[in-house]
Amino acid sequence: MKIMINGTATEVQAETLGAVLDELGYGDAKVATAVNEDFVPASARGQTALSPGDRVEIVAPRQGG
Amino acid sequence: MQLYGTEIGSRLMLGTAQYPSPAVLAEAFRRSGAGIATVSVRREAGGERAGAAFWDLVRDLGVTVLPNTAGCHSVREAVTTAHMARELFDTPWIKLEVIGHADTLQPDPFGLVDAARILDEDGFQVFPYTTEDAVLADRLLSAGCEVLMPWGAPIGTGLGLTNIYGLRTLRAQFPDVPMVVDAGLGLPSQAAMAMEMGFDAVLLNTAVSKAGDPAAMAEGFARAVEAGRLAYEADPMEPRDMAAPSTPVIGKAFLT
Numbered sequence: 001m002k003i004m005i006n007g008t009a010t011e012v013q014a015e016t017l018g019a020v021l022d023e024l025g026y027g028d029a030k031v032a033t034a035v036n037e038d039f040v041p042a043s044a045r046g047q048t049a050l051s052p053g054d055r056v057e058i059v060a061p062r063q064g065g
Numbered sequence: 066m067q068l069y070g071t072e073i074g075s076r077l078m079l080g081t082a083q084y085p086s087p088a089v090l091a092e093a094f095r096r097s098g099a100g101i102a103t104v105s106v107r108r109e110a111g112g113e114r115a116g117a118a119f120w121d122l123v124r125d126l127g128v129t130v131l132p133n134t135a136g137c138h139s140v141r142e143a144v145t146t147a148h149m150a151r152e153l154f155d156t157p158w159i160k161l162e163v164i165g166h167a168d169t170l171q172p173d174p175f176g177l178v179d180a181a182r183i184l185d186e187d188g189f190q191v192f193p194y195t196t197e198d199a200v201l202a203d204r205l206l207s208a209g210c211e212v213l214m215p216w217g218a219p220i221g222t223g224l225g226l227t228n229i230y231g232l233r234t235l236r237a238q239f240p241d242v243p244m245v246v247d248a249g250l251g252l253p254s255q256a257a258m259a260m261e262m263g264f265d266a267v268l269l270n271t272a273v274s275k276a277g278d279p280a281a282m283a284e285g286f287a288r289a290v291e292a293g294r295l296a297y298e299a300d301p302m303e304p305r306d307m308a309a310p311s312t313p314v315i316g317k318a319f320l321t
Contacts, residue, residue, distance in 0.1 A: 032148075032153045060108075065081075065248075
């Protein structure tokens with residue numbers, strides 16, 4: 001299915017957020033996630049099913065003021 | 066200085082953005098003596114691992130981390146970003162920014178109060194980036210904030226304290242609330258002035274990171290913050306309009 005990953009349309013095979021992260025190479029990366037503007041804690045990624053068109057945001061620590 | 070019950074050894078808080086290199090960032094923090102570093106969250110690609118590298122750098126600084134919601138323009142965006150930051154940085158602290166205008170980066174006072182209330186109820190300890198508006202400050206305190214961060218001037222301008230009257234009256238109205246002048250400072254003298262006025266700390270980024278020698282400027286700010294705080298604690302003299310001789314008048318030789 002096609003979903004939006006950080007604003008880019010992306011074709012994925014996996015059906016849950018946790019599996020999508022693995023599929024896209026995030027592995028053990030230090031990231032936090034949101035789906036359709038709602039925060040999804042790391043503990044819930046495995047049970048979070050995705051649907052075509054879902055908007056997934058994946059963020060990591062960065063410089064800030 | 067205590068912020069939400071945490072003792073912080075320095076009254077200078079420093080941002081981590083826009084430095085020429087990680088090494089310069091680390092040296093600037095070392096010479097600043099800053100006790101708190103602001104950080105953010107941004108998109109990461111699969112396999113990138115930039116977040117982990119930056120996190121290692123920040124941990125080596127040995128400072129307390131204050132994540133922000135920089136760039137958020139809506140309540141929902143800010144709240145979701147705060148949750149992501151809490152998970153990434155493992156802290157309930159959040160520097161809450163809800164921006165109301167793209168050019169001035171002025172806080173949206175209505176969204177700021179709404180987001181602060183939601184985050185407070187979610188267990189966050191909110192550091193709201195706000196204006197010098199005392200009514201807004203009161204609303205933020207009612208929403209659960211225990212620290213206020215009024216701007217000196219718009220972010221990144223280096224203009225210093227553009228509304229001294231507003232900041233002075235804000236300080237006077239809430240004498241027991243920890244207040245950090247956040248944003249708009251460009252020079253150490255401006256930081257000293259904020260401290261002399263009784264603000265508890267200052268937070269800056271661009272003034273240091275965009276200086277020709279960030280580490281030297283960081284130390285300059287550190288000394289200014291210390292000087293300003295000492296002056297405040299020393300209870301400064303009252304200014305007056307007419308001159309008053311400091312040298313004794315009595316005993317002066319009578320010469321014509």
